[in-house]
Amino acid sequence: MFGAIYVGLSGLRAYSNGIQRVSNNVANLNSLGFRASTVTFSNVQTARDYGGISFQNGALGHGGGVGLYDASLNLRSGELRQTENDLDLAIDGNGFLTLLRGTETRYIRTGSFDVDRDGYVVLAGTDWKLGVLDGAGRATPVSIDASRTNVPAVTTRINFADNLSSTATAYTVSDMSVYDASGAKHLWTATFTRTSGTMDWKVKVTDDKGITIGEQTLAFLNGAPTSDTNQLTFADTANALSVVFDFSSNVTSFSAGTVSTLRAAKVDGHAVGSIASIAVNTKGELELSYSNNEKKQIGPVAIAVFRDAHSLRQESAGQFTPEPGADVQLLSSEDPRGGQVLSRRLEASNVDLSQEFGDLILIQRGYQASSQIISVSNDMIQQLFGIRGQG
Incomplete structure (x- = not known):
């Protein structure tokens, strides 16, 4: 009977710990990137001694109650939710984002990131830096401080495209933005005038002040x-500009009445730019977008993949740490084994509320039954003591 009490106590202990685990799952229903812990019970077998013969976990062993298995994480992905923050990151796949702090490394499925005062992309409210892959495939934090300004580039070429009607006599392409070495913008206009009876066009280029840059045919x-006129060079010596007008591809001259569609399809060069946004592009690279419409990639986000993801231990704030010596591989988004990093996404908890409530009911019944065992055993002991007293 005393053994039955201990068996009942094991049930109370196991189910108390089980309900604590379920409570933690339910409480983290809305915690970003949270992984629910499984609740699994197992019988405990003990040995009995009969006349000096010991039977271990075998034919003559007896039940010693119930125990709670160690927690195992449910690694099923949670729902990916849309946000408005470019540095809200999540992974569509099995991988983990890599976080670095000094010599420490942790992993996370999703998180809201900021740029700290030193230019590093960090998990909001912490000093954990987002890792990107270096040339050797290692995770390293990267500062954007050296890239806060996009230096200007001089315009050297304008590529034209489409049709200059062979039956028209005049046409104008205006407001072509060209940039000098300081990043200053100049607006050029190209006027095309056809020489009567020929297919020769006089090309006159002027700037926004009405000054003639040059004339060519x-x-x-x-x-x-x-072939000898499909690339014309116009030089603005006052602003140290020398620009090639390239008509060598995608330019035609066929009859279209007075309607021409010739246009400046591509103009190189740009003004100075400042950072407008930081995000992860479709290739999984951390990318800077500048006010001058230029972009710069500063490295692919490091995605960690584990041979045994169940060896991970869940920490606070949705972070995970592996067991010592865990086999981890770092990949980029272009490798399908890890998944794709997405901007403006946050991963919700994977807690299944209906499953948790079902477990809650079963645990409650188990606890009640175990307490009843103790109550009945206690009554039997009291009855036994009463019999002894009567004797």
Whole structure:
């Protein structure tokens, strides 16, 4: 009977710990990146001694009650939710983002990131830095301080495209933005005038002050620019500009009445730019976007993949730490084994509330039954003591 009491106590202990685990799961229903812990019970077998013969966990052993298995994480992905913050990051796949702090490394499924005063991308409210892959495939924190300004680039080429009507006599392409070495913008206008009875066009370039940059001839043969005139260079010595007007591809001259569609399809060069946004692009690279519409990639986000993800231990704030010596591999988004890093996404908890409530009911019944065992055993002991007293 005393053994039955201890068996009942094991049930109270196991189910108390079980309900604590369920409570933690339910309480973290809305915790970002949280992974629910499983609640699994197991019988405990003991040995009995009969006449000096010991039977271990075997035929003549007896039940010693119930125990709670160590927690195992449910690694099923949670729902990916849309946000408005470019540095809200999540992974569509099995991998983990890599966090670095000094010599420490942790992993996380999702998180809201900020840029700290030193230019590092850090998990909001912490000093854990987001890891990106270096040239050797190692995770390293990267500062954007050296890239806060995008230096200007001089315009050297304008590529034209489409049709300059062979039956028209004049056409203008205006407001072409060109940039000098200081990043200053100049607006150029190209006026095309056809010489009567020929397929030769006089090209006159002027700036926004009305100053003539230069005049040259563009000739066509069988609807295509001739090889000796399909690239014309115009130099603005006052602003140290020398720009090639490239008509060598995608430019034609066929009859279209007075309607021409010739346009400046691509103009290189740009003004100075400052950072407008920081996000992760479709290739999983941390990318800076500048006010001058230029972009710069500063490295692919490091995605960690574990051979045995169940060896991870869940820490606070949705972070995970592996067991010592765990086999971890670092990949980029372009490797399908780890998944894709997404901007403007946060992963919700994977807690299944209906499953947790079901476990809650079963645990409650187990606890009640175990307490009843103790109560009945206690009554039997009291009855036995009463019999002894009567004797």
